[in-house]
Amino acid sequence: MEFGVVLQPNPPATGLVEMMKRAEAAGFGYGWTFDSHVLWQETFVLYPRILAETSTMIVGPMVTNPGTRDWSVIASMFATLNDTYGDRTICGIGRGDSARRYIGLPPVTLATLSSAMSVIKGLAEGREVTHHGQSLRIPWVRSGSLPIWMAAYGPKALRLVGEQADGFILQTADPDIARWTFGSVRAAAMDAGRDPSSITMCVAAPAYVGTDLAHQREQLRWFGGMVGNHVADLVARYGTDGPVPRALTDYIEGRSAYDYAHHGRAGNPSTDFVPDEIVDRFCLLGPVSAHIERLRELAEIGADQFAVYLMHDDEENTLAAYGDEIIPALTLRPARPAGLPGPGGPAWAARGCPACPGRPECEDKTPITGADECSSALMALNRQFRARFVLVCGRD
Numbered sequence: 001m002e003f004g005v006v007l008q009p010n011p012p013a014t015g016l017v018e019m020m021k022r023a024e025a026a027g028f029g030y031g032w033t034f035d036s037h038v039l040w041q042e043t044f045v046l047y048p049r050i051l052a053e054t055s056t057m058i059v060g061p062m063v064t065n066p067g068t069r070d071w072s073v074i075a076s077m078f079a080t081l082n083d084t085y086g087d088r089t090i091c092g093i094g095r096g097d098s099a100r101r102y103i104g105l106p107p108v109t110l111a112t113l114s115s116a117m118s119v120i121k122g123l124a125e126g127r128e129v130t131h132h133g134q135s136l137r138i139p140w141v142r143s144g145s146l147p148i149w150m151a152a153y154g155p156k157a158l159r160l161v162g163e164q165a166d167g168f169i170l171q172t173a174d175p176d177i178a179r180w181t182f183g184s185v186r187a188a189a190m191d192a193g194r195d196p197s198s199i200t201m202c203v204a205a206p207a208y209v210g211t212d213l214a215h216q217r218e219q220l221r222w223f224g225g226m227v228g229n230h231v232a233d234l235v236a237r238y239g240t241d242g243p244v245p246r247a248l249t250d251y252i253e254g255r256s257a258y259d260y261a262h263h264g265r266a267g268n269p270s271t272d273f274v275p276d277e278i279v280d281r282f283c284l285l286g287p288v289s290a291h292i293e294r295l296r297e298l299a300e301i302g303a304d305q306f307a308v309y310l311m312h313d314d315e316e317n318t319l320a321a322y323g324d325e326i327i328p329a330l331t332l333r334p335a336r337p338a339g340l341p342g343p344g345g346p347a348w349a350a351r352g353c354p355a356c357p358g359r360p361e362c363e364d365k366t367p368i369t370g371a372d373e374c375s376s377a378l379m380a381l382n383r384q385f386r387a388r389f390v391l392v393c394g395r396d
Contacts, residue, residue, distance in 0.1 A: 006032030026323025032062035051085040065096030066097035066116030075123035094151035120214035162188025167200035207284040209321040219312040225271030
């Protein structure tokens with residue numbers, strides 16, 4: 001399983017960049033950001049700084065939408081970043097919730113989203129597409145790769161993921177919902193003649209490591225409200241006895257008006273309707289062992305990545321716990337050796353070969369000051385082939 005971190009681009013931007021650097025040092029391979037251009041700072045403006053100050057981290061929005069920027073602008077931004085920093089971007093995309101509703105617009109249709117994904121990916125990868133009724137190609141793009149992962153909950157959206165997207169983003173860590181959504185995406189992929197295993201499955205949810213469950217629940221209750229916005233749309237379309245599992249729909253019965261001014265924030269007064277049971281199912285709480293147990297279950301269901309929404313009052317300690325104990329337990333990477341710096345210090349994983357991580361230099365006595373070439377190549381292979389290559393080297 002791979003790991004990502006999801007952050008809100010709150011001012012000052014330096015804080016976001018620093019947290020991304022700490023996340024990469026802790027073993028997170030993906031850096032995601034919210035993309036609501038009024039509620040938070042403009043996320044695409046921040047990506048060059050994040051990419052410049054990290055080594056191998058893949059960066060992108062969770063999630064953007066086709067309705068607040070022209071599709072050619074989105075494609076050109078990704079292509080420019082890839083041309084400058086290597087193919088280190090990813091496009092998480094959906095119909096648009098807070099970014100659209102907060103400025104008085106509804107989410108876009110699935111038909112619009114489907115067309116947008118084709119145009120954005122095609123332009124960013126150097127192909128000719130039809131946009132605004134005419135043929136269009138970005139002439140300076142010679143090659144490149146832009147994976148597009150789509151967020152979805154409902155049957156029609158899940159079908160579109162399976163038919164078209166490179167990856168699926170499920171914004172809840174409920175294993176039962178993961179089984180249903182993953183199965184729906186895979187079935188749609190097979191019906192479309194695609195290999196279901198080619199679609200990356202990403203579970204995204206808040207995580208809080210600690211022992212005070214009551215406090216953790218209050219800090220993460222906002223997430224049930226955020227998911228509830230999408231569920232309310234599903235209930236309006238399909239009803240409570242439709243194809244959407246009641247495990248996803250029943251809890252919004254007491255939901256009333258939602259104030260997007262508090263969107264994605266602890267203490268959101270619009271989320272009082274969210275019961276403790278939903279917080280426990282949708283999020284990861286409790287000690288390290290509870291996180292590892294849930295993540296292993298999600299991995300068995302088919303989750304390829306867990307993206308941590310890091311938005312509560314103990315972010316740094318949770319990040320450290322993931323780097324020290326949780327990520328090593330879910331990957332083949334060894335735990336950080338005692339005495340080497342953790343999050344907030346230099347990237348420990350780049351201080352030596354993965355087979356002997358405590359060494360400050362290679363066999364040829366060349367000091368390692370950044371991400372070493374062999375480690376970077378290994379990560380690239382794993383991303384390209386969705387495999388788990390292991391690097392073995394000798395001390396002599």
